[in-house]
Amino acid sequence: MKQSLWIGCLFLLGGQIVSAQDSIQTWTLSRCLNHALANNIQLQQTRNDYLSGLEDTEQAKAALFPSLSASITQGYTNYPSVSAVDQNSYTGTYGLNTGITLFEGGKLRTAVKQQNLQNRIDALSVAEAENDIRVSIVEAYLQALYAAEAVDVARGTANVSKAQRDRAEQMWETGSIGKVDFAQLESQYASDQYQVVTAQTTLDNYKLQLKQLLELDITEEMNLAAPVQSEEDVLQPLPSKTTIYATALGAMPEIKRGTLAIEAAELGVKQARAGFYPSVSLSASLGSGHISGGNDFQSGNQLWNRFNESIGLTLSVPIFSNRQNRTALNKARITVSNNQLERQNLEKELLRKVESAYLNAISSQSQYRAAQEKERYAQQSFDLTSEQFQVGMKNTVELITAQNELSAAQQEKLQAKYMALLNIELLEIYQGNLTD
Secondary structure: OHHHHHHHHHHHHHHHHHHHHHHOEEEOHHHHHHHHHHHOHHHHHHHHHHHHHHHHHHHHHHOOOOEEEEEEEEEEEEOOOOOOOOOEEEEEEEEEEEEEEEEOOOHHHHHHHHHHHHHHHHHHHHHHHHHHHHHHHHHHHHHHHHHHHHHHHHHHHHHHHHHHHHHHHHHHHOOOOOHHHHHHHHHHHHHHHHHHHHHHHHHHHHHHHHHHHOOOOOOOOEEEOOOOOOHHHHOOOOOOHHHHHHHHHHHOHHHHHHHHHHHHHHHHHHHHHHHHOOEEEEEEEEEEEEEOOOOOOOHHHHHHHOOEEEEEEEEEOOOOOOOHHHHHHHHHHHHHHHHHHHHHHHHHHHHHHHHHHHHHHHHHHHHHHHHHHHHHHHHHHHHHHHHHHHOOOOOHHHHHHHHHHHHHHHHHHHHHHHHHHHHHHHHHHHOOOOOO
């Protein structure tokens, strides 16, 4: 009976452990990107700004059509004078009004064109925000992968230090080495264990940054799916810098946005110039009303008798506007100039990003090749030093130095690897080759 109870408890406990493990989801780079694009709060706000602009467009279009309004007014008047024939009076007026602008120097139609351009600009702003999210996710994800591999390297170094410490302990007990030598190896093992803790903390911080970008709950855990990355991926040949930049100019949304902003500003000049032209508007109305008085109040007859129809044509000619029109036109022209300068600035900023990523990628690839050689020689040196230490030909300082040189070479290779992968991925984004 007791044995069955223990088996049942272990079964339930095992089920809870499996359930907890299953709740930790594995996140690929593609999944991170898709999740961020769907859930990032700032990106959703940018999309809402775009939707708000669509409503402004509908309003600009509606201004081309007639307006229509109806009004009903009911009133009561009291005459307290004793001389009044009727101390109470009831009034009512009813109206239907419409109006349309026939000509305003093209201002209304220009406003529609300008708003349509603004919608395209807003859509490109959304695409630009999505690219910013992609860059942030790629950086955080690859930094986390780098940190995860750094943890593995630190643990491998600590395991080697432990084996050396254990072997040194045996040698010390047999008198092959002194107490000082054994203490040095114990200190090295403790230092390498500390490096494991530091590397794990770095990994946790990068994971936290990634979770914040993904808008994940603080209690949600995540495992990162490390893609299979060969040496060819790290050392892949890159197009020329000028080719990448030319492609980026045609692909990046901020450049297209800058071009459309100039067009929108030029329409703003046209709209401001319309302020110098006359405007023509047409209005029409239907109305009626009634008023009480004396003993002959007959609302039905009054409504017909007071029924009226009217139509009017209004011509408004600007003569002197306290320089409002001239100021609006000059400021619109300044806006065109500013937008042209802004587009130049966007092109230069894109060039800086492309050039920086390109140089970093080329440099990291070169560093990776050098680090490969350095790691190979450091491994050979450590292996030989370790063998000679076992037979008393090398002291502990030489052994620790060889081990530290190997660990440093491994870290340098790892850093160069992920720096190359990161900048290659950034160049892909700049060229419009998106990972989804």
